[in-house]
Amino acid sequence: MKFKSLFLSLIFLVIIILIGCAPQQQTKAPETSSIEKTTSPEIKQTKDDFGCFPPDCSSIQDPYGKQQCEDWKAGKAVQWPPDCSLTTKESCIKLCEAEKKNNLQGLQNFPDSNRQQPNGEISQQNYQQERDCGISGISKDENPDNVDIYISDFGKHRLIRMDDMGGTGWVSFGSFGVGVNQFNNPLWGDIGPDGKIYIPDMRNDRIVRIDDITGKGWVTYGVSGSTAAGRYALGPASVGKFVEVLAVGLDSKGRIYIVNGAYNRVVRIDDMTGAGWTTFGSQGNDGAGGSGVNQFNGIKGLAIDAQDRIYVTDKNNYRVVRFDDMTGKGWTTFGSKGAGVGQFADDIGQISFDNEGKIYIADEHNNRIVRIDDMTGKGWMEFHGAGNDTLALPQAVAVTSTGRIYIVESRNNRVTRIDDMTGKGWKVYGLCRELGQEDDPLRENPYQMSAPKGILVLEK
DSSP states (O other): OHHHHHHHHHHHHHHHHHHHHSOOOOOOOOOOSOTTTOOOTTTOOOOGGGTTSOSOGGGOOSHHHHHHHHHHHTTOOOSOOSOOOOOOSHHHHHHHHHHHHHTOSSOOOOOOOOSSOOTTSOOHHHHHHHTSTTTSTTSOOSSOOSEEEEEEEGGGTEEEEESSTTOTTOEEEOEESSSTTEESSBOBOEEOTTOOEEEEEGGGTEEEEESSTTOTTOEEEOEEOEETTEEEEEOOOOTTEESOEEEEEEOTTOOEEEEEGGGTEEEEESSTTOTTOEEESOOSTTOOOOSSTTOOSSEEEEEEOTTOOEEEEEGGGTEEEEESSTTOTTOEEEOEESSSTTEEOSSEEEEEEOTTOOEEEEEGGGTEEEEESSTTOTTOEEEOEETTEEOOSEEEEEEOTTOOEEEEETTTTEEEEESSTTOTTOEEEEOOSOOOSTTOGGGGOTTOOSSEEEEEEEEO
């Protein structure tokens, strides 16, 4: 019995030794500590572009910012982090440091606009770069065009010019009113071959021409065609009268084309005296439009191509229209209602052309820019935005000789630039969110745009 017990003990000892000598397999610990992998709402960071919110949304005083934070925590796409204390990546760290240093939360008071910012103060340029939605980073415009960028700042009744997408050379001109150097909702304009700037002054029912951004050479043309009964109670569609001037363009001879929105017509004049007044399109005391040949229903945008053909956006007919001259010769339309290929939503905006004659259209309520080769719709391409950062009410588009595309978004209150229709080279300038009510402090920031609606790019 003792022998048997000794034998069993010996076998047991051998087994233990063999087990101890066998190669050991490492058991991998579960990856539960990774921030990227966690599902905890307190540190959720699945959207790298929007990982700058604080863990506690209640710390954000701004109601809009608080809602954005809560939406982000819920996994919804947001377009601008109003606050930042979650320093988990370099761009967020820099943003947070800038906010602490300069007390920035949309409340910073900047000096008056000029081309040289005072030493020791954060410039509006840097401020905007800190607030560029986290898409293009916080760096300068490393590859600027040699251009002047003009923006019609609709809600603040002014014209803005800057040299590049970093905001260099920012200067603004205009204020609210009816007098000299004043606007009431400026829209899509044009620049003549001599560099003079033509601006539709929408609710002043006139066009304005200035020599430069200082307002030198100020001259206007047009008077209101509304009656005493109200703004949209139209009087006779007589010479020199407008209701809602929505767009202006120039042909190769310097003649001026004007969209007279409420009357659903295009007006052409030879110069700012009104000489050569000619109209085309639906007219009449009630401004009623139509959908047939030579008719418009909600005419809005306008552009003149290299052949002096006239293009307009006919928003309530969901189409783009082209005609050769003011007789309506060559009448051609493209588009129908919808969100697919060959379709547009209402409020189609500005039109532009590239060096190849391709047509770029701001399809506002579909939140996209569309490019077509010609009026057949051939070569349809569309651009909605970069990644999670989508366009929001793009109103206008301009294209440079190099093919770069500039877009203004009225809801995002910004300018967007891309190298081509793939979205390559995405760069934004602006605070990238919709303004709140009248008490929103960002409304008082001189560098914050309010519903920009027009853009012109003048190559130097």
